[in-house]
Amino acid sequence: MSxxxxxxxxxxxxxxxxxxxxxxxxxxxxxxxxxxxxxxAKNAERGFFDYLFxxxxxxLREHKGRIHDLDVVGRPNTxxxxxxxxxxxxxxxxxxxxxxxxxxxxxxxxxLSSLDHLSNGxxxxxxxxxxxxxxxxxxxxxxxxEHSERYTRADEFVSLAKEWWDSWRADAVxxxxxxxxxxxxxxxxxxxxxxxxxxxxxxxxxxxxSPQGYPVIVQAGDSPDGRDFAAHHAEVIFSLHTEFEDAQAxxxxxxxxxxxxxxxxxxxxxxxxxxxxxGDTAADAAERAREVELAQVSGQTAIAxxxxxxxxxxTAYDPEGPLPDxxxxxxxxxITRGRVRHVTDIPGVVAAWRQKAEAExxxxxxxxxxxxxxxxxxxxxxxxxxxxxxxxxxxxxxxFVVVGTTNPYGLDEFVDRVVPLLQxxxxxxxxYPEGATLRENLGLPAxxxxxxxxxxxx
Numbered sequence: 001m002s003x004x005x006x007x008x009x010x011x012x013x014x015x016x017x018x019x020x021x022x023x024x025x026x027x028x029x030x031x032x033x034x035x036x037x038x039x040x041a042k043n044a045e046r047g048f049f050d051y052l053f054x055x056x057x058x059x060l061r062e063h064k065g066r067i068h069d070l071d072v073v074g075r076p077n078t079x080x081x082x083x084x085x086x087x088x089x090x091x092x093x094x095x096x097x098x099x100x101x102x103x104x105x106x107x108x109x110x111x112l113s114s115l116d117h118l119s120n121g122x123x124x125x126x127x128x129x130x131x132x133x134x135x136x137x138x139x140x141x142x143x144x145x146e147h148s149e150r151y152t153r154a155d156e157f158v159s160l161a162k163e164w165w166d167s168w169r170a171d172a173v174x175x176x177x178x179x180x181x182x183x184x185x186x187x188x189x190x191x192x193x194x195x196x197x198x199x200x201x202x203x204x205x206x207x208x209x210s211p212q213g214y215p216v217i218v219q220a221g222d223s224p225d226g227r228d229f230a231a232h233h234a235e236v237i238f239s240l241h242t243e244f245e246d247a248q249a250x251x252x253x254x255x256x257x258x259x260x261x262x263x264x265x266x267x268x269x270x271x272x273x274x275x276x277x278x279g280d281t282a283a284d285a286a287e288r289a290r291e292v293e294l295a296q297v298s299g300q301t302a303i304a305x306x307x308x309x310x311x312x313x314x315t316a317y318d319p320e321g322p323l324p325d326x327x328x329x330x331x332x333x334x335i336t337r338g339r340v341r342h343v344t345d346i347p348g349v350v351a352a353w354r355q356k357a358e359a360e361x362x363x364x365x366x367x368x369x370x371x372x373x374x375x376x377x378x379x380x381x382x383x384x385x386x387x388x389x390x391x392x393x394x395x396x397x398x399x400f401v402v403v404g405t406t407n408p409y410g411l412d413e414f415v416d417r418v419v420p421l422l423q424x425x426x427x428x429x430x431x432y433p434e435g436a437t438l439r440e441n442l443g444l445p446a447x448x449x450x451x452x453x454x455x456x457x458x
Contacts (some may be wrong), residue, residue, distance in 0.1 A: 006382055008392050008427045009269055009399030009442060011095070011236075012044035015028050015076075016055040019372060020275065020403055022295040023073065033072040034084055034423045036408040043408075044092055047415035048429050050441050051093025051124055052085070053218075053238070053401060054078045058102060058135045061338035063304055064313065067092045068338070079111050086119035093438035094387045095124030095218055095236075100154040101131050107198060109161040112215045113207040121211030121437030126218040126238060129154045134337040148172045149376035151225045153198045158233050160219065163192045164205040173208060187192065213447040229267070231257035235444050238401055239272040242376070247272060247396035267445055269398040275376035276402065278413055282379050289378045291406055293369045302368040308336040309349060317366040376403075384422035 003271050015021040022028065044052050044406070057075035061068040078096035080226060086094055094115065098108060108125075116123035129150035133143030145153060153421050172188035174181050183189065193202045219234035221227065222241075230237050241250040277292055279285025297305075299319035307314050311329040328346050357367045375382040391397045404410020422428035432441065439446075 004427075005427050006392050006395075006398075007429070008388055008422055009271060010047070010049045010221050010428075011093075011271055011399070011401040012040065012047075012052045012362055013273060013401050013403040014040055015056050015403055015405065015407055015410065019296045019301055020293060020405060021304055021407065022405045024295060025044055025406045030073075031356040032076050034081075037081050037085055038088050038255045040408040040411070041089050041092060043412055043415055045089050047411070047419045048432060049124070050399075051095045051216075051438055053095045053126065054097065056097040056099070056128075057338075058099060058101040058130065059138050059338050063336045064307070067375060068336075079115065082115055082123070083118060086115065086122065091122075091123055091432040091436070091441075093216070093308070093441065094119055095216070095438075097126040097128050099128050099135075101129055101145055101150060102135065103157075105157050106164060106201060106205075109164040109214075110205070110207055111255050112161075113165060113205075116210035116212050116215055117207070118159045120435070121439070123210070123212065124216035124218055124236070124438055126220065127158060127316055128153060128220065131292065132337075151221070151229050152230055155229060155232065156196045156198050160192075160194050160196070160199055160201070163194060164215060165209070166190075168191050168207070168209040169203045170209050171435065210326075211440050213320050216438050216442065216444065220379045221324050227254055227257060230254060231263070233254075234268060235439070236442065237268065237270045239270055239397075242272045242274055244391065244394075246394055247391065248394065251397065253396055264445070266443060269442055269444070271401045272397055273401040273403055275373070275405065276414060276418075277376070277378045278381055278384065278417060279378075280380065282323070282383070285378045285380065285383075293373050296373060296405070297365060299365055302365040304336070305368045305372060309346060309353075311335050311346070317364065320363045322377060323354055323364055323367065380414070381417040381421055384418050385425065386420075388422065388425050389425055405415065422441045 021031075041052050056078045059076070065195060078098065082094040084094050098112075112123055112125055112355050130250055131143070131145045132145050132354040137145060138319050140320045153275060167190040169188050169190075172186075172235045174184040176182075191202065191204050191205050194200070215233070216235045217233050218236040218238055219226070219230045220238040221229055221242075222239070237254060239247070241247045255268065258265060258268060277289040279288050302319040303314050303317065306324065309328060310324060310326070311331070312326070312335070314324050319449050328350050353367060353371075356362065356370070357364075360366075360370075362370060377387050379387075388400060392399060401409060402414060404414070419428065423430050
């Protein structure tokens with residue numbers, strides 16, 4: 001008796017303003033002009049990706065009081081881009097990062113529901129929980145939320161958004177011209193009354209139930225609180241666990257939390273972010289990978305990376321030389337602001353880096369390349385397809401969020417050379433199901449609220 005192969009799910013990440021992006025590459029183009037997003041989206045759709053993914057920056061990052069160099073390329077509004085992309089694509093999902101800290105549930109729920117309508121059911125929301133005063137200053141709020149409260153607010157935010165999205169019955173609008181009856185029943189549009197710790201609202205939602213009911217919920221947290229939040233709300237996890245055994249352990253841990261929430265394994269997809277470098281031979285790929293690493297991490301970038309942890313100016317040090325011999329300034333940890341970094345044990349981290357650099361004979365730049373380069377697959381197209389298949393069949397992942405190194409052409413080669421091999425293996429789609437929503441393309445179960453509605457209507 002044969003067992004059906006597990007299917008690979010792929011998402012396409014538009015590289016952000018970080019050292020993943022090789023902005024000096026002659027093929028790199030604008031990160032603001034719509035032509036870049038249009039090519040990126042259409043190429044990903046050509047490769048039958050489940051969705052494209054956009055990050056969001058709510059404030060330009062600063063390093064030692066100056067704008068971070070890559071931020072000057074711009075950080076446009078995510079929802080505006082996704083709405084425009086919806087108009088030039090037909091099938092691919094549209095997922096954006098949007099903060100549960102610096103938005104209001106009603107406003108964001110309305111915008112995402114509108115995107116789901118405009119795209120015929122292709123919207124997704126990557127929920128993030130930024131809580132620092134640096135970002136908050138752009139919203140006249142400063143650091144109004146304690147770090148420990150960010151997931152409490154996020155949980156209430158998402159729960160309230162779902163209340164808004166569920167408040168319209170699927171058959172709410174009758175619009176019967178003959179009888180003059182607009183609504184199907186008096187209770188077709190429910191009133192939401194919510195009295196919670198962070199939100200106190202009452203009213204009716206302005207937008208009819210969208211094609212998916214509500215957008216696919218994506219989440220990226222890795223802490224115990226983040227994993228619990230994902231087990232409660234998320235339908236996709238944007239993971240950073242890419243080493244095979246580590247990925248298997250993360251997969252087992254998070255999926256193991258689902259039964260406690262009354263959920264099944266298939267109700268949550270885990271997709272780690274990976275880069276890739278393709279070569280005609282293994283040696284060719286390794287050589288190209290080294291070229292990419294050196295382009296991603298300049299000497300200046302390497303020093304700035306260390307300064308974020310050391311909390312002091314390190315420009316006197318040679319990036320091709322050994323690690324600084326001065327100790328970190330614990331009080332100077334705000335030397336870089338606006339960057340997500342989860343280093344709490346500064347002395348411990350510095351000691352571990354020194355040990356690693358000494359053991360492997362690494363310069364500052366080599367160490368930063370080792371620490372910061374996005375893990376991924378390096379090799380021939382056949383090797384990369386084989387590895388992707390192995391991870392999925394072994395339940396280390398359900399697929400990957402694939403990240404190229406240039407905008408907007410960074411995934412073209414992947415689509416041309418790796419996707420056909422996955423299709424030959426029988427683990428990847430060869431076409432989109434006609435009219436499928438993002439939730440359906442991901443193989444996620446229907447929303448419980450939709451099932452209840454169907455039973456009620458039937």
